[in-house]
Amino acid sequence: MMLRDLEQVCEIEKSIYGENCWSRSSFVNELNNTSSVLWVLEDRITDQIIGYAVLWIVDLDGHISNFAITKNRQAQKLGEQMLIYLIAKTIEWNLQKLTLEVRVSNLKAQKLYQKYGFLIEGRRPKYYVDNQEDALIMWTPNILDSNYKNFFETQSQLLISSLTKSQNP
Numbered sequence: 001m002m003l004r005d006l007e008q009v010c011e012i013e014k015s016i017y018g019e020n021c022w023s024r025s026s027f028v029n030e031l032n033n034t035s036s037v038l039w040v041l042e043d044r045i046t047d048q049i050i051g052y053a054v055l056w057i058v059d060l061d062g063h064i065s066n067f068a069i070t071k072n073r074q075a076q077k078l079g080e081q082m083l084i085y086l087i088a089k090t091i092e093w094n095l096q097k098l099t100l101e102v103r104v105s106n107l108k109a110q111k112l113y114q115k116y117g118f119l120i121e122g123r124r125p126k127y128y129v130d131n132q133e134d135a136l137i138m139w140t141p142n143i144l145d146s147n148y149k150n151f152f153e154t155q156s157q158l159l160i161s162s163l164t165k166s167q168n169p
């Protein structure tokens with residue numbers, strides 16, 4: 001993600017989270033933070049931004065602090081592809097574990113993260129100020145462990161074969 005991406009990113013952020021969205025200055029702060037990594041997912045044909053992710057690196061762990069796919073491109077396996085990319089990068093960087101907070105009501109996101117080995121390990125009561133909703137705290141096991149790497153490889157391959165099949169039925 002670059003400064004020039006923020007107009008599109010903030011538009012998506014606002015359309016998903018409304019008044020509770022990250023402000024432009026929150027993204028600017030993250031871009032200036034050497035412990036943060038920010039990605040955008042672009043449509044190959046239109047060059048439009050269709051998703052983005054923000055990762056904080058804290059010691060040897062990665063904290064996913066923002067992760068979204070634009071509304072009209074959800075449910076097309078793009079979130080899964082972006083998560084695979086993020087996990088592959090963090091393995092490459094030798095980070096050990098990934099964590100995030102997710103709304104109790106956000107079953108869609110929980111299912112995606114669970115598919116890649118994140119487990120619910122805690123709860124932050126009333127974490128979200130808008131509606132006082134609790135956050136679930138999810139963690140991966142050690143992503144550098146060979147068991148996790150094998151599991152991750154299998155999940156990624158399954159996605160690739162299902163995408164290939166749907167493109168060449």
Ligand SMILES: CC(C)(COP(=O)(O)OP(=O)(O)OC[C@H]1O[C@@H](n2cnc3c(N)ncnc32)[C@H](O)[C@@H]1OP(=O)(O)O)[C@@H](O)C(=O)NCCC(=O)NCCS
Nearest residue numbers: 067068069074075076077078079080102108109111112115
């Ligand atoms: C959550 C989000 C990132 C998922 O991305 P997506 O591109 O819509 O999801 P994908 O098409 O890649 O689906 C991958 C997996 O996610 C889960 N999932 C996605 N949509 C789902 C739904 N409607 N119901 C249940 N699970 C769902 C499933 O595990 C799915 O795998 P499966 O199809 O094999 O069951 C996206 O919907 C989004 O941006 N939502 C709004 C922002 C948000 O909630 N971000 C996460 C904050 S923690």
